[in-house]
Amino acid sequence: MSQFRGKTAIVGIGQTPYYKRGASPDPELKLALRAIVAACEDAGIDPRDVDGFVSYASERNDAQKLVSALGTREVRFASLAWVHGGGIPGALGIAASAIIAGQAEIVAVYRSMAESSHQRLRVAVAQNDTAAQYLVNGLESPAQILALRAQRMLEADGVPHAAMRAMAKAAYYHARNNPRAYGRNTVLDDETYDNARLIAEPYNLFDCSRENDGACAILVVSAARARNLAKTPAYILATPMGMLAGGGALEENIKPYGGAGQIGVARRLWAESGYGPKDVNVLQVYQNMTMMGIGSLIDHGFCTPETAGEILQFENLIAPHGKLPMNTSGGDLAEGFIHGMGLVAEAVRQLRGESCNQVPGAKLSLMTGGPGDTMSSTGLFGTFETL
Amino acid sequence: MEYSFEQAKIIGGIGADDEYWRSLSRGEFRLSRCAVCKGWMWPAHFRCAQCGAWELEWVEVEPRGTVFTWTRSWYAFDRVKERAEDVPYVTALVELAHAGGARVLGMFEGPDEVIRIGAPVRGEIRPPTAKSKNYPSIVWVPDPAVARAPWGGAAP
Numbered sequence: 001m002s003q004f005r006g007k008t009a010i011v012g013i014g015q016t017p018y019y020k021r022g023a024s025p026d027p028e029l030k031l032a033l034r035a036i037v038a039a040c041e042d043a044g045i046d047p048r049d050v051d052g053f054v055s056y057a058s059e060r061n062d063a064q065k066l067v068s069a070l071g072t073r074e075v076r077f078a079s080l081a082w083v084h085g086g087g088i089p090g091a092l093g094i095a096a097s098a099i100i101a102g103q104a105e106i107v108a109v110y111r112s113m114a115e116s117s118h119q120r121l122r123v124a125v126a127q128n129d130t131a132a133q134y135l136v137n138g139l140e141s142p143a144q145i146l147a148l149r150a151q152r153m154l155e156a157d158g159v160p161h162a163a164m165r166a167m168a169k170a171a172y173y174h175a176r177n178n179p180r181a182y183g184r185n186t187v188l189d190d191e192t193y194d195n196a197r198l199i200a201e202p203y204n205l206f207d208c209s210r211e212n213d214g215a216c217a218i219l220v221v222s223a224a225r226a227r228n229l230a231k232t233p234a235y236i237l238a239t240p241m242g243m244l245a246g247g248g249a250l251e252e253n254i255k256p257y258g259g260a261g262q263i264g265v266a267r268r269l270w271a272e273s274g275y276g277p278k279d280v281n282v283l284q285v286y287q288n289m290t291m292m293g294i295g296s297l298i299d300h301g302f303c304t305p306e307t308a309g310e311i312l313q314f315e316n317l318i319a320p321h322g323k324l325p326m327n328t329s330g331g332d333l334a335e336g337f338i339h340g341m342g343l344v345a346e347a348v349r350q351l352r353g354e355s356c357n358q359v360p361g362a363k364l365s366l367m368t369g370g371p372g373d374t375m376s377s378t379g380l381f382g383t384f385e386t387l
Numbered sequence: 388m389e390y391s392f393e394q395a396k397i398i399g400g401i402g403a404d405d406e407y408w409r410s411l412s413r414g415e416f417r418l419s420r421c422a423v424c425k426g427w428m429w430p431a432h433f434r435c436a437q438c439g440a441w442e443l444e445w446v447e448v449e450p451r452g453t454v455f456t457w458t459r460s461w462y463a464f465d466r467v468k469e470r471a472e473d474v475p476y477v478t479a480l481v482e483l484a485h486a487g488g489a490r491v492l493g494m495f496e497g498p499d500e501v502i503r504i505g506a507p508v509r510g511e512i513r514p515p516t517a518k519s520k521n522y523p524s525i526v527w528v529p530d531p532a533v534a535r536a537p538w539g540g541a542a543p
Contacts, residue, residue, distance in 0.1 A: 120465075129399050129400075130397075130399045130400070130466070131397075131399050131400025131401070131430070132396075132397040132399065132400065132404075132408070132520070132522060133400065133404075133430070133491075133492045134400075134492065135397055135399075135466060135467060135520050136397075136492075136519045136520050136522045136524050137478045137492045137493055137494055137519075137524065138460060138467050138470045138473075138476055138478050138494060138518075139458075139460070139467065139478055139492070140464045140465065140466040140467045141464045141465075141466075143464075144458055144460055144464065144478070147458035147460075148456045148457065148458050148478075148480055149456070151456045151457055151458055151504070152455070152456035152504065155456070155503070155504045156456075156504050197461065198459075198461040198475075199460075199461055199462050200458045200459070200460045200461065200462070201458050201459040201461070202458075249400065249401065250430060251400060251401075251430045251492070252455075252456075252480050252490050252492065253429055253430060253489065253490050257455075257456075
Protein backbone atom coordinates (compact mmCIF):
# COMPACT_ATOMS: atom_id res chain seq x y z
CA MET A 1 0.00 0.00 0.00
CA SER A 2 1.16 3.47 -0.80
CA GLN A 3 1.92 6.56 1.25
CA PHE A 4 -0.68 8.25 -0.91
CA ARG A 5 -3.60 6.06 0.09
CA GLY A 6 -6.35 7.85 2.01
CA LYS A 7 -4.25 10.93 2.79
CA THR A 8 -6.56 13.27 0.85
CA ALA A 9 -10.25 13.46 0.04
CA ILE A 10 -12.69 15.07 -2.34
CA VAL A 11 -14.88 17.36 -0.25
CA GLY A 12 -16.70 19.56 -2.73
CA ILE A 13 -18.34 19.05 -6.10
CA GLY A 14 -19.76 21.76 -8.34
CA GLN A 15 -21.34 21.64 -11.75
CA THR A 16 -23.08 23.94 -14.17
CA PRO A 17 -25.99 22.60 -16.20
CA TYR A 18 -25.13 20.59 -19.30
CA TYR A 19 -25.89 22.80 -22.29
CA LYS A 20 -26.20 21.74 -25.89
CA ARG A 21 -22.83 22.02 -27.59
CA GLY A 22 -22.43 25.64 -28.66
CA ALA A 23 -25.44 26.82 -26.64
CA SER A 24 -23.97 27.86 -23.30
CA PRO A 25 -25.20 31.33 -22.33
CA ASP A 26 -21.84 31.85 -20.58
CA PRO A 27 -18.31 31.65 -21.95
CA GLU A 28 -15.94 28.97 -20.72
CA LEU A 29 -14.20 31.09 -18.13
CA LYS A 30 -17.45 32.03 -16.43
CA LEU A 31 -18.57 28.39 -16.44
CA ALA A 32 -15.27 27.42 -14.80
CA LEU A 33 -15.82 30.07 -12.11
CA ARG A 34 -19.38 28.91 -11.51
CA ALA A 35 -18.29 25.29 -11.08
CA ILE A 36 -15.42 26.14 -8.73
CA VAL A 37 -17.58 28.46 -6.60
CA ALA A 38 -20.32 25.81 -6.48
CA ALA A 39 -17.76 23.23 -5.30
CA CYS A 40 -16.65 25.66 -2.57
CA GLU A 41 -20.26 26.21 -1.46
CA ASP A 42 -20.81 22.47 -1.39
CA ALA A 43 -17.76 22.01 0.85
CA GLY A 44 -18.25 25.08 2.99
CA ILE A 45 -14.96 26.59 1.85
CA ASP A 46 -14.33 30.26 1.02
CA PRO A 47 -13.37 30.44 -2.69
CA ARG A 48 -10.54 32.83 -1.72
CA ASP A 49 -8.85 29.98 0.14
CA VAL A 50 -8.45 27.71 -2.89
CA ASP A 51 -4.68 27.76 -3.43
CA GLY A 52 -4.19 25.06 -6.06
CA PHE A 53 -5.54 24.64 -9.60
CA VAL A 54 -5.23 21.45 -11.63
CA SER A 55 -6.73 20.21 -14.86
CA TYR A 56 -5.82 17.96 -17.77
CA ALA A 57 -4.70 18.54 -21.32
CA SER A 58 -6.52 21.09 -23.47
CA GLU A 59 -8.05 22.97 -20.55
CA ARG A 60 -8.00 26.63 -21.54
CA ASN A 61 -9.07 28.30 -18.31
CA ASP A 62 -5.86 28.47 -16.34
CA ALA A 63 -5.45 29.80 -12.83
CA GLN A 64 -4.07 33.07 -14.17
CA LYS A 65 -7.47 33.86 -15.67
CA LEU A 66 -9.50 32.71 -12.66
CA VAL A 67 -7.85 34.25 -9.63
CA SER A 68 -8.98 37.85 -9.85
CA ALA A 69 -12.61 36.73 -9.96
CA LEU A 70 -12.21 34.22 -7.13
CA GLY A 71 -10.33 36.62 -4.89
CA THR A 72 -7.60 34.03 -4.48
CA ARG A 73 -5.24 34.99 -1.66
CA GLU A 74 -2.28 33.13 -3.13
CA VAL A 75 -1.83 30.52 -5.83
CA ARG A 76 0.60 28.01 -4.41
CA PHE A 77 0.26 25.23 -6.94
CA ALA A 78 -0.96 24.91 -10.55
CA SER A 79 -0.47 22.02 -12.94
CA LEU A 80 -1.89 20.03 -15.81
CA ALA A 81 -1.92 16.28 -16.49
CA TRP A 82 -0.44 15.44 -19.91
CA VAL A 83 -3.30 13.58 -21.51
CA HIS A 84 -6.93 14.43 -22.21
CA GLY A 85 -9.75 12.24 -20.87
CA GLY A 86 -7.13 9.65 -19.98
CA GLY A 87 -5.71 12.07 -17.45
CA ILE A 88 -8.67 12.78 -15.16
CA PRO A 89 -7.85 10.49 -12.22
CA GLY A 90 -4.22 11.42 -12.87
CA ALA A 91 -5.12 15.09 -12.38
CA LEU A 92 -6.70 14.18 -9.03
CA GLY A 93 -3.45 12.41 -8.22
CA ILE A 94 -1.45 15.55 -8.99
CA ALA A 95 -3.72 17.55 -6.67
CA ALA A 96 -3.44 14.94 -3.91
CA SER A 97 0.34 14.72 -4.30
CA ALA A 98 0.69 18.49 -3.99
CA ILE A 99 -1.32 18.43 -0.76
CA ILE A 100 0.63 15.48 0.68
CA ALA A 101 3.88 17.27 -0.18
CA GLY A 102 2.70 20.42 1.57
CA GLN A 103 2.65 22.50 -1.59
CA ALA A 104 -1.04 23.42 -1.38
CA GLU A 105 -3.98 22.96 0.96
CA ILE A 106 -7.15 23.27 -1.10
CA VAL A 107 -6.89 22.27 -4.74
CA ALA A 108 -9.59 22.68 -7.37
CA VAL A 109 -9.59 20.13 -10.21
CA TYR A 110 -11.85 21.18 -13.04
CA ARG A 111 -12.83 21.12 -16.68
CA SER A 112 -14.80 23.80 -18.49
CA MET A 113 -15.75 23.77 -22.14
CA ALA A 114 -18.06 25.89 -24.24
CA GLU A 115 -18.10 25.75 -27.98
CA SER A 116 -20.13 28.94 -27.81
CA SER A 117 -16.99 30.85 -26.81
CA HIS A 118 -14.25 28.54 -28.09
CA GLN A 119 -13.77 26.04 -30.88
CA ARG A 120 -15.11 22.54 -30.60
CA LEU A 121 -13.22 20.55 -27.98
CA ARG A 122 -12.84 17.53 -30.25
CA VAL A 123 -11.05 19.75 -32.75
CA ALA A 124 -8.97 21.57 -30.15
CA VAL A 125 -7.83 18.31 -28.62
CA ALA A 126 -6.64 17.01 -31.94
CA GLN A 127 -5.07 20.19 -33.32
CA ASN A 128 -1.55 19.43 -34.49
CA ASP A 129 -1.75 16.15 -32.61
CA THR A 130 -3.12 13.78 -35.25
CA ALA A 131 -0.55 11.92 -37.31
CA ALA A 132 -0.72 12.25 -41.10
CA GLN A 133 -1.20 8.47 -41.25
CA TYR A 134 -4.74 9.02 -39.99
CA LEU A 135 -5.75 12.18 -41.83
CA VAL A 136 -4.46 10.97 -45.20
CA ASN A 137 -6.60 7.86 -44.79
CA GLY A 138 -9.90 9.47 -43.89
CA LEU A 139 -9.61 9.18 -40.11
CA GLU A 140 -9.72 12.13 -37.75
CA SER A 141 -12.19 11.67 -34.92
CA PRO A 142 -11.73 9.53 -31.82
CA ALA A 143 -14.91 7.71 -32.88
CA GLN A 144 -13.20 6.54 -36.06
CA ILE A 145 -9.83 5.77 -34.56
CA LEU A 146 -11.31 3.88 -31.64
CA ALA A 147 -13.64 2.09 -34.06
CA LEU A 148 -10.55 0.32 -35.39
CA ARG A 149 -9.90 -0.91 -31.86
CA ALA A 150 -13.51 -1.91 -31.33
CA GLN A 151 -13.66 -3.89 -34.58
CA ARG A 152 -10.61 -5.88 -33.53
CA MET A 153 -12.16 -6.54 -30.11
CA LEU A 154 -15.36 -7.78 -31.78
CA GLU A 155 -13.93 -9.78 -34.62
CA ALA A 156 -10.67 -11.13 -33.22
CA ASP A 157 -11.03 -11.02 -29.43
CA GLY A 158 -14.65 -12.20 -29.41
CA VAL A 159 -16.38 -9.51 -27.35
CA PRO A 160 -20.05 -9.74 -28.42
CA HIS A 161 -21.81 -6.72 -29.90
CA ALA A 162 -24.59 -7.25 -27.37
CA ALA A 163 -22.21 -6.08 -24.63
CA MET A 164 -21.87 -2.71 -26.36
CA ARG A 165 -25.63 -2.40 -26.50
CA ALA A 166 -25.98 -3.25 -22.81
CA MET A 167 -23.42 -0.57 -21.88
CA ALA A 168 -25.35 2.05 -23.86
CA LYS A 169 -28.72 0.95 -22.47
CA ALA A 170 -27.52 1.08 -18.86
CA ALA A 171 -26.25 4.63 -19.31
CA TYR A 172 -29.52 5.88 -20.84
CA TYR A 173 -31.56 3.99 -18.25
CA HIS A 174 -29.80 5.79 -15.41
CA ALA A 175 -30.14 9.15 -17.14
CA ARG A 176 -33.94 8.81 -16.96
CA ASN A 177 -33.79 9.47 -13.20
CA ASN A 178 -31.25 12.28 -13.41
CA PRO A 179 -32.72 15.76 -13.83
CA ARG A 180 -29.28 17.05 -14.90
CA ALA A 181 -28.94 14.48 -17.67
CA TYR A 182 -28.92 15.82 -21.17
CA GLY A 183 -30.17 12.48 -22.51
CA ARG A 184 -32.89 11.94 -19.87
CA ASN A 185 -35.72 11.98 -22.42
CA THR A 186 -34.27 9.26 -24.60
CA VAL A 187 -35.73 5.81 -24.10
CA LEU A 188 -33.09 3.48 -25.43
CA ASP A 189 -34.51 0.04 -26.13
CA ASP A 190 -33.02 -2.71 -28.28
CA GLU A 191 -34.90 -1.63 -31.37
CA THR A 192 -33.84 2.01 -31.08
CA TYR A 193 -30.23 0.99 -30.59
CA ASP A 194 -30.23 -1.53 -33.42
CA ASN A 195 -31.75 0.96 -35.88
CA ALA A 196 -29.53 3.91 -35.00
CA ARG A 197 -27.47 5.48 -37.74
CA LEU A 198 -23.91 4.28 -38.00
CA ILE A 199 -21.03 6.67 -37.23
CA ALA A 200 -17.92 4.56 -37.75
CA GLU A 201 -18.43 0.81 -37.70
CA PRO A 202 -19.00 -0.83 -35.32
CA TYR A 203 -20.16 2.33 -33.54
CA ASN A 204 -23.58 3.83 -34.00
CA LEU A 205 -24.92 7.07 -32.59
CA PHE A 206 -25.70 5.59 -29.16
CA ASP A 207 -22.24 4.08 -28.76
CA CYS A 208 -20.65 7.52 -28.84
CA SER A 209 -20.46 10.21 -26.15
CA ARG A 210 -21.95 13.59 -26.83
CA GLU A 211 -20.05 16.84 -26.32
CA ASN A 212 -21.76 19.45 -24.18
CA ASP A 213 -20.99 22.94 -23.01
CA GLY A 214 -20.55 23.04 -19.26
CA ALA A 215 -18.13 22.87 -16.38
CA CYS A 216 -17.45 20.62 -13.42
CA ALA A 217 -15.08 21.16 -10.50
CA ILE A 218 -14.13 19.23 -7.39
CA LEU A 219 -12.06 20.24 -4.35
CA VAL A 220 -9.31 18.11 -2.85
CA VAL A 221 -8.01 18.68 0.70
CA SER A 222 -6.05 16.68 3.28
CA ALA A 223 -7.89 13.90 5.10
CA ALA A 224 -7.43 15.83 8.35
CA ARG A 225 -9.11 18.92 6.95
CA ALA A 226 -11.82 16.83 5.26
CA ARG A 227 -13.10 15.51 8.59
CA ASN A 228 -14.14 19.00 9.68
CA LEU A 229 -16.10 19.92 6.56
CA ALA A 230 -19.76 19.73 5.72
CA LYS A 231 -19.97 16.69 3.46
CA THR A 232 -18.97 13.05 3.75
CA PRO A 233 -15.41 12.91 2.40
CA ALA A 234 -14.61 10.72 -0.58
CA TYR A 235 -11.11 9.56 0.30
CA ILE A 236 -8.68 9.17 -2.58
CA LEU A 237 -7.23 5.68 -2.29
CA ALA A 238 -5.25 5.48 -5.53
CA THR A 239 -5.07 7.36 -8.84
CA PRO A 240 -2.26 5.80 -10.89
CA MET A 241 -1.45 7.30 -14.27
CA GLY A 242 0.83 5.91 -16.95
CA MET A 243 1.29 3.04 -19.38
CA LEU A 244 3.28 -0.10 -19.97
CA ALA A 245 5.98 -0.68 -22.59
CA GLY A 246 4.26 -1.21 -25.92
CA GLY A 247 1.86 1.68 -25.37
CA GLY A 248 1.96 5.32 -26.40
CA ALA A 249 1.34 7.42 -29.49
CA LEU A 250 2.15 4.59 -31.89
CA GLU A 251 -0.38 5.12 -34.67
CA GLU A 252 -2.23 1.80 -34.12
CA ASN A 253 0.98 -0.15 -33.47
CA ILE A 254 0.44 -0.52 -29.73
CA LYS A 255 0.76 -3.95 -28.11
CA PRO A 256 -1.53 -5.33 -26.83
CA TYR A 257 -4.05 -3.76 -29.19
CA GLY A 258 -7.44 -4.72 -27.73
CA GLY A 259 -8.56 -3.14 -24.47
CA ALA A 260 -8.22 0.36 -23.09
CA GLY A 261 -4.48 0.66 -22.48
CA GLN A 262 -5.12 0.49 -18.72
CA ILE A 263 -3.62 -2.88 -17.78
CA GLY A 264 -0.68 -1.25 -16.00
CA VAL A 265 -2.61 1.44 -14.16
CA ALA A 266 -5.30 -1.03 -13.13
CA ARG A 267 -2.70 -3.39 -11.69
CA ARG A 268 -1.23 -0.51 -9.69
CA LEU A 269 -4.69 0.65 -8.62
CA TRP A 270 -5.43 -2.66 -6.96
CA ALA A 271 -1.94 -2.96 -5.48
CA GLU A 272 -1.91 0.59 -4.08
CA SER A 273 -5.44 0.48 -2.71
CA GLY A 274 -5.38 -3.06 -1.35
CA TYR A 275 -8.70 -3.77 -3.03
CA GLY A 276 -9.73 -5.74 -6.10
CA PRO A 277 -12.54 -5.78 -8.66
CA LYS A 278 -14.80 -7.84 -6.39
CA ASP A 279 -14.70 -5.17 -3.68
CA VAL A 280 -15.98 -2.30 -5.84
CA ASN A 281 -19.59 -1.26 -5.20
CA VAL A 282 -20.14 1.18 -8.06
CA LEU A 283 -18.28 2.21 -11.22
CA GLN A 284 -18.12 5.35 -13.31
CA VAL A 285 -16.59 4.13 -16.57
CA TYR A 286 -15.36 6.75 -18.99
CA GLN A 287 -17.02 5.90 -22.28
CA ASN A 288 -15.96 8.00 -25.21
CA MET A 289 -17.43 4.96 -26.95
CA THR A 290 -19.06 1.85 -25.52
CA MET A 291 -16.44 -0.66 -26.58
CA MET A 292 -13.69 1.37 -24.97
CA GLY A 293 -15.59 1.27 -21.69
CA ILE A 294 -15.67 -2.50 -22.09
CA GLY A 295 -11.92 -2.34 -22.68
CA SER A 296 -11.52 -0.59 -19.31
CA LEU A 297 -13.57 -3.29 -17.59
CA ILE A 298 -11.42 -5.99 -19.18
CA ASP A 299 -8.18 -4.23 -18.26
CA HIS A 300 -9.38 -3.79 -14.66
CA GLY A 301 -10.27 -7.48 -14.35
CA PHE A 302 -14.07 -7.19 -14.16
CA CYS A 303 -14.43 -9.51 -17.14
CA THR A 304 -12.46 -11.01 -20.01
CA PRO A 305 -13.28 -10.88 -23.72
CA GLU A 306 -14.65 -14.40 -23.24
CA THR A 307 -16.91 -13.53 -20.29
CA ALA A 308 -17.91 -10.02 -21.43
CA GLY A 309 -21.16 -11.26 -22.99
CA GLU A 310 -22.26 -13.06 -19.86
CA ILE A 311 -21.21 -10.40 -17.34
CA LEU A 312 -22.04 -7.22 -19.24
CA GLN A 313 -25.79 -7.73 -19.39
CA PHE A 314 -28.13 -4.81 -18.83
CA GLU A 315 -29.55 -6.21 -15.56
CA ASN A 316 -26.06 -6.48 -14.10
CA LEU A 317 -25.13 -2.92 -14.98
CA ILE A 318 -27.95 -1.00 -13.34
CA ALA A 319 -28.50 0.41 -9.86
CA PRO A 320 -29.59 -0.34 -7.24
CA HIS A 321 -29.16 -4.10 -7.36
CA GLY A 322 -27.05 -4.99 -10.41
CA LYS A 323 -23.81 -6.83 -9.65
CA LEU A 324 -21.78 -4.20 -11.50
CA PRO A 325 -23.78 -0.96 -11.39
CA MET A 326 -22.09 1.62 -13.58
CA ASN A 327 -22.49 5.11 -14.98
CA THR A 328 -25.25 5.80 -12.51
CA SER A 329 -25.69 9.42 -13.60
CA GLY A 330 -25.99 8.40 -17.25
CA GLY A 331 -22.27 8.91 -17.74
CA ASP A 332 -20.53 10.31 -20.78
CA LEU A 333 -23.14 8.83 -23.11
CA ALA A 334 -26.39 9.99 -21.51
CA GLU A 335 -25.78 12.48 -18.71
CA GLY A 336 -23.55 14.68 -20.79
CA PHE A 337 -19.92 15.04 -21.64
CA ILE A 338 -17.73 17.77 -20.28
CA HIS A 339 -14.73 15.73 -21.21
CA GLY A 340 -15.48 13.07 -18.60
CA MET A 341 -15.23 15.30 -15.54
CA GLY A 342 -18.87 14.69 -14.55
CA LEU A 343 -17.91 11.11 -13.71
CA VAL A 344 -15.78 12.27 -10.78
CA ALA A 345 -18.73 14.16 -9.28
CA GLU A 346 -20.93 11.07 -9.61
CA ALA A 347 -18.29 8.80 -8.07
CA VAL A 348 -18.30 11.14 -5.05
CA ARG A 349 -22.11 11.37 -4.88
CA GLN A 350 -22.31 7.60 -4.59
CA LEU A 351 -20.09 7.65 -1.49
CA ARG A 352 -22.24 10.40 0.03
CA GLY A 353 -25.49 8.59 -0.71
CA GLU A 354 -26.62 11.46 -2.96
CA SER A 355 -26.90 9.82 -6.38
CA CYS A 356 -30.12 9.83 -8.41
CA ASN A 357 -29.46 6.11 -8.84
CA GLN A 358 -27.94 5.33 -5.49
CA VAL A 359 -26.27 1.99 -4.86
CA PRO A 360 -27.27 1.29 -1.25
CA GLY A 361 -24.35 1.59 1.14
CA ALA A 362 -21.71 2.17 -1.56
CA LYS A 363 -18.28 2.34 0.05
CA LEU A 364 -15.85 1.83 -2.80
CA SER A 365 -16.32 3.88 -5.94
CA LEU A 366 -14.24 3.48 -9.10
CA MET A 367 -13.74 6.04 -11.86
CA THR A 368 -11.77 4.94 -14.91
CA GLY A 369 -10.02 7.52 -17.08
CA GLY A 370 -10.38 7.96 -20.81
CA PRO A 371 -9.81 4.56 -22.46
CA GLY A 372 -7.76 4.21 -25.60
CA ASP A 373 -6.01 7.50 -24.94
CA THR A 374 -2.27 7.41 -25.64
CA MET A 375 -1.81 7.25 -21.86
CA SER A 376 -4.42 6.82 -19.18
CA SER A 377 -5.19 6.75 -15.47
CA THR A 378 -7.74 5.31 -13.10
CA GLY A 379 -9.03 6.21 -9.65
CA LEU A 380 -10.50 4.48 -6.61
CA PHE A 381 -12.30 6.42 -3.89
CA GLY A 382 -13.71 5.20 -0.60
CA THR A 383 -15.59 6.15 2.53
CA PHE A 384 -13.87 6.41 5.93
CA GLU A 385 -14.50 2.71 6.59
CA THR A 386 -12.42 1.69 3.60
CA LEU A 387 -9.24 3.37 4.86
CA MET B 388 7.14 23.86 -58.72
CA GLU B 389 7.89 20.18 -58.44
CA TYR B 390 5.66 18.25 -56.00
CA SER B 391 6.93 17.43 -52.58
CA PHE B 392 4.72 16.26 -49.77
CA GLU B 393 6.31 18.87 -47.49
CA GLN B 394 4.15 21.49 -49.20
CA ALA B 395 1.14 19.83 -47.59
CA LYS B 396 2.88 18.67 -44.45
CA ILE B 397 0.66 17.83 -41.52
CA ILE B 398 2.03 18.52 -38.05
CA GLY B 399 1.20 15.74 -35.62
CA GLY B 400 2.24 12.33 -34.41
CA ILE B 401 5.89 11.41 -33.93
CA GLY B 402 6.96 13.08 -37.17
CA ALA B 403 9.88 10.82 -38.12
CA ASP B 404 8.19 9.38 -41.19
CA ASP B 405 8.99 11.99 -43.84
CA GLU B 406 10.91 9.40 -45.82
CA TYR B 407 7.83 7.15 -45.97
CA TRP B 408 5.90 9.84 -47.81
CA ARG B 409 8.85 10.85 -49.98
CA SER B 410 9.23 7.22 -51.02
CA LEU B 411 5.53 6.88 -51.84
CA SER B 412 5.73 9.98 -54.01
CA ARG B 413 8.49 8.22 -55.98
CA GLY B 414 6.29 5.11 -56.26
CA GLU B 415 8.19 3.13 -53.63
CA PHE B 416 6.82 1.55 -50.46
CA ARG B 417 9.51 1.77 -47.80
CA LEU B 418 9.38 1.13 -44.08
CA SER B 419 11.95 1.98 -41.45
CA ARG B 420 14.35 -0.10 -39.44
CA CYS B 421 17.38 0.55 -37.32
CA ALA B 422 20.47 1.02 -39.48
CA VAL B 423 22.64 -0.73 -36.88
CA CYS B 424 20.73 -3.66 -35.38
CA LYS B 425 18.23 -3.92 -38.28
CA GLY B 426 15.25 -4.09 -35.95
CA TRP B 427 12.01 -2.92 -37.59
CA MET B 428 10.64 0.30 -36.15
CA TRP B 429 7.13 1.43 -37.02
CA PRO B 430 6.02 4.10 -36.74
CA ALA B 431 9.44 5.51 -37.50
CA HIS B 432 11.15 7.14 -34.57
CA PHE B 433 14.34 9.03 -33.79
CA ARG B 434 16.19 6.45 -31.74
CA CYS B 435 16.31 2.66 -31.68
CA ALA B 436 15.17 1.57 -28.24
CA GLN B 437 16.80 -1.86 -28.73
CA CYS B 438 20.39 -0.81 -29.44
CA GLY B 439 20.43 2.94 -28.88
CA ALA B 440 21.38 3.87 -32.45
CA TRP B 441 20.17 7.18 -33.91
CA GLU B 442 20.19 6.18 -37.59
CA LEU B 443 17.28 4.72 -39.53
CA GLU B 444 17.29 3.05 -42.89
CA TRP B 445 14.33 2.90 -45.22
CA VAL B 446 13.89 -0.50 -46.80
CA GLU B 447 11.70 -1.17 -49.81
CA VAL B 448 9.21 -3.86 -48.83
CA GLU B 449 6.49 -5.60 -50.74
CA PRO B 450 3.21 -3.88 -49.86
CA ARG B 451 1.40 -7.07 -49.02
CA GLY B 452 -0.16 -8.18 -45.78
CA THR B 453 -3.34 -9.03 -43.92
CA VAL B 454 -6.07 -6.85 -42.52
CA PHE B 455 -5.42 -6.35 -38.80
CA THR B 456 -8.54 -4.26 -38.28
CA TRP B 457 -10.75 -1.84 -40.18
CA THR B 458 -13.63 0.63 -39.92
CA ARG B 459 -16.26 1.94 -42.31
CA SER B 460 -16.92 5.67 -41.79
CA TRP B 461 -20.53 6.74 -42.24
CA TYR B 462 -20.12 10.42 -41.52
CA ALA B 463 -18.09 13.22 -43.14
CA PHE B 464 -15.96 14.23 -40.15
CA ASP B 465 -14.71 17.80 -39.93
CA ARG B 466 -11.06 17.41 -40.78
CA VAL B 467 -11.53 14.81 -43.53
CA LYS B 468 -14.41 16.53 -45.30
CA GLU B 469 -12.63 16.03 -48.63
CA ARG B 470 -13.93 12.47 -48.56
CA ALA B 471 -17.58 13.44 -47.95
CA GLU B 472 -18.73 12.18 -51.33
CA ASP B 473 -17.16 8.77 -50.65
CA VAL B 474 -19.08 8.15 -47.40
CA PRO B 475 -19.34 5.33 -46.43
CA TYR B 476 -15.69 4.49 -46.98
CA VAL B 477 -13.44 1.86 -45.46
CA THR B 478 -10.04 2.42 -43.86
CA ALA B 479 -7.90 -0.65 -43.15
CA LEU B 480 -4.99 -1.25 -40.83
CA VAL B 481 -2.77 -3.82 -42.47
CA GLU B 482 -0.14 -5.96 -40.80
CA LEU B 483 3.03 -6.76 -42.71
CA ALA B 484 4.59 -9.90 -41.23
CA HIS B 485 7.71 -9.51 -43.36
CA ALA B 486 8.37 -6.04 -41.90
CA GLY B 487 8.36 -6.94 -38.24
CA GLY B 488 4.57 -6.92 -38.02
CA ALA B 489 4.36 -3.21 -38.85
CA ARG B 490 0.73 -2.07 -39.13
CA VAL B 491 0.14 0.46 -41.87
CA LEU B 492 -3.06 2.44 -42.46
CA GLY B 493 -4.57 2.88 -45.91
CA MET B 494 -7.92 3.22 -47.61
CA PHE B 495 -9.49 -0.09 -48.65
CA GLU B 496 -11.02 -0.55 -52.06
CA GLY B 497 -12.89 -3.78 -52.69
CA PRO B 498 -16.16 -5.61 -52.19
CA ASP B 499 -17.85 -5.23 -48.80
CA GLU B 500 -17.69 -8.95 -48.07
CA VAL B 501 -13.91 -8.98 -48.45
CA ILE B 502 -13.10 -6.62 -45.62
CA ARG B 503 -12.52 -8.96 -42.70
CA ILE B 504 -9.71 -9.33 -40.20
CA GLY B 505 -7.15 -11.67 -41.72
CA ALA B 506 -8.07 -10.89 -45.32
CA PRO B 507 -4.98 -10.82 -47.57
CA VAL B 508 -4.43 -7.49 -49.29
CA ARG B 509 -1.85 -5.77 -51.41
CA GLY B 510 -1.08 -2.10 -51.61
CA GLU B 511 -1.36 0.17 -54.60
CA ILE B 512 0.43 3.48 -54.47
CA ARG B 513 -1.74 6.43 -55.44
CA PRO B 514 -0.71 9.97 -56.32
CA PRO B 515 -1.56 12.93 -54.07
CA THR B 516 -5.14 14.18 -54.25
CA ALA B 517 -7.24 16.54 -52.18
CA LYS B 518 -8.87 13.49 -50.55
CA SER B 519 -5.50 12.29 -49.30
CA LYS B 520 -4.61 15.79 -48.08
CA ASN B 521 -2.19 16.18 -51.00
CA TYR B 522 -0.10 13.32 -49.69
CA PRO B 523 0.71 10.26 -51.78
CA SER B 524 -1.00 7.25 -50.27
CA ILE B 525 -1.25 3.50 -50.19
CA VAL B 526 -4.59 1.91 -50.99
CA TRP B 527 -5.20 -1.68 -49.90
CA VAL B 528 -7.02 -3.94 -52.35
CA PRO B 529 -7.92 -7.65 -52.15
CA ASP B 530 -5.00 -9.89 -53.02
CA PRO B 531 -6.39 -12.64 -55.25
CA ALA B 532 -2.96 -14.22 -55.52
CA VAL B 533 -3.14 -15.36 -51.92
CA ALA B 534 -6.53 -16.95 -51.43
CA ARG B 535 -9.86 -17.52 -53.06
CA ALA B 536 -11.47 -19.21 -50.09
CA PRO B 537 -13.63 -17.06 -47.80
CA TRP B 538 -11.47 -14.62 -45.94
CA GLY B 539 -11.26 -14.56 -42.20
CA GLY B 540 -9.75 -16.88 -39.66
CA ALA B 541 -6.03 -17.07 -39.37
CA ALA B 542 -3.86 -14.95 -41.61
CA PRO B 543 -2.25 -17.04 -44.38
